[in-house]
Amino acid sequence: xxxxxxxxxxxxxxxxxxxxxxxxxxxxxxxxxxxxxxxxxxxxxxxxxxxxxxxxxxxxxxxxxxxxxxxxxxxxxxxxxxxxxxxxxxxxxxxxxxxxxxxxxxxxxxxxxxxxxxxxxxxxxxxxxxxxxxxxxxxxxxxxxxxxxxxxxxxxxxxxxxxxxxxxxxxxxxxxxxxxxxxxxxxxxxxxxxxxxx
Amino acid sequence: xxxxxxxxxxxxxxxxxxxxxxxxxxxxxxxxxxxxxxxxxxxxxxxxxxxxxxxxxxxxxxxxxxxxxxxxxxxxxxxxxxxxxxxxxxxxxxxxxxxxxxxxxxxxxxxxxxxxxxxxxxxxxxxxxxxxxxxxxxxxxxxxxxxxxxxxxxxxxxxxxxxxxxxxxxxxxxxxxxxxxxxxxxxxxxxxxxxxxx
Numbered sequence: 449x450x451x452x453x454x455x456x457x458x459x460x461x462x463x464x465x466x467x468x469x470x471x472x473x474x475x476x477x478x479x480x481x482x483x484x485x486x487x488x489x490x491x492x493x494x495x496x497x498x499x500x501x502x503x504x505x506x507x508x509x510x511x512x513x514x515x516x517x518x519x520x521x522x523x524x525x526x527x528x529x530x531x532x533x534x535x536x537x538x539x540x541x542x543x544x545x546x547x548x549x550x551x552x553x554x555x556x557x558x559x560x561x562x563x564x565x566x567x568x569x570x571x572x573x574x575x576x577x578x579x580x581x582x583x584x585x586x587x588x589x590x591x592x593x594x595x596x597x598x599x600x601x602x603x604x605x606x607x608x609x610x611x612x613x614x615x616x617x618x619x620x621x622x623x624x625x626x627x628x629x630x631x632x633x634x635x636x637x638x639x640x641x642x643x644x645x646x
Numbered sequence: 647x648x649x650x651x652x653x654x655x656x657x658x659x660x661x662x663x664x665x666x667x668x669x670x671x672x673x674x675x676x677x678x679x680x681x682x683x684x685x686x687x688x689x690x691x692x693x694x695x696x697x698x699x700x701x702x703x704x705x706x707x708x709x710x711x712x713x714x715x716x717x718x719x720x721x722x723x724x725x726x727x728x729x730x731x732x733x734x735x736x737x738x739x740x741x742x743x744x745x746x747x748x749x750x751x752x753x754x755x756x757x758x759x760x761x762x763x764x765x766x767x768x769x770x771x772x773x774x775x776x777x778x779x780x781x782x783x784x785x786x787x788x789x790x791x792x793x794x795x796x797x798x799x800x801x802x803x804x805x806x807x808x809x810x811x812x813x814x815x816x817x818x819x820x821x822x823x824x825x826x827x828x829x830x831x832x833x834x835x836x837x838x839x840x841x842x843x844x
Contacts, residue, residue, distance in 0.1 A: 633835045
């Protein structure tokens with residue numbers, strides 16, 4: 449039976465993405481090279497360049513694969529305040545983690561100087577995450593826990609924007625107390641008057 | 647009478663910063679070089695390298711000089727809602743301006759890969775702007791227009807974080823209607839219950 453080229457390609461692709469994530473964790477983004485990824489994956493450098501433009505594109509694909517491994521939705525316990533609190537605590541913890549932070553920083557640098565990669569990162573990595581939060585807010589709105597007159601895309605950015613700002617510009621600590629403060633302000637903005645406390 | 651070296655240095659410094667901003671406007675950041683700045687300012691390249699580490703540091707100093715030319719405070723008409731609306735409309739317009747946006751993008755790229763420059767940009771360029779907004783919010787709190795129990799640094803990031811997120815990650819349009827939406831959400835979060843509308 450002849451070897452199946454599609455299966456062989458898929459095996460190589462998976463080996464390359466796994467190698468990229470391993471090396472990223474071991475050496476950091478700055479010291480990552482296409483040569484090293486190829487060597488770790490047991491493929492030729494030209495195999496990588498046939499499918500990707502450079503290490504930024506490889507890492508983006510690896511992160512998208514990792515992000516889409518789960519179902520990606522935000523848990524719905526029926527309490528939008530509790531669910532947002534858990535989500536934002538986890539998000540702030542990710543930005544505070546030195547290794548994850550270094551990866552996000554590296555991708556941000558690459559996307560700032562590469563418009564095509566920026567669109568890919570937005571549409572394939574960021575947008576699904578933002579849309580998952582939007583869906584959770586929509587569910588909250590259906591049960592009267594979110595004001596009907598707010599733009600939910602703006603509410604999503606009200607949650608993530610301050611965290612991103614603080615992380616990128618290093619304007620303050622990324623602690624759990626900070627995460628709760630972000631959620632408290634957002635809830636004050638979106639909770640219907642009848643449900644507000646204080 | 648001998649030439650005064652301090653005055654000559656200050657004259658050179660001003661010529662270099664002015665040349666850097668002129669060239670930035672004419673050619674954009676990517677094509678800006680220390681050589682070109684030196685030629686435009688009529689100084690030797692080594693004069694620039696004596697005072698700055700590279701073009702990023704020169705541009706940062708030029709932007710700080712430009713930013714501190716005015717008094718930097720946020721106007722206080724007595725109406726915190728109106729003042730925030732004017733401020734955020736102007737901020738969104740700046741991020742939507744292709745030339746200003748390109749400069750901010752360039753500085754952001756440089757600071758992401760240069761910790762020392764990142765600290766300088768934060769402390770000398772960003773922090774004074776954020777603190778000016780904080781001061782306006784403090785004045786609003788003194789007259790009862792801002793809830794006493796919110797962390798004002800977090801409120802400042804609630805205003806700027808979403809804009810920065812949307813600009814950097816290109817998740818949506820930067821229009822006046824968007825700016826007003828940011829302010830409306832922030833006001834809903836910070837306005838004391840007794841003053842809330844709707």
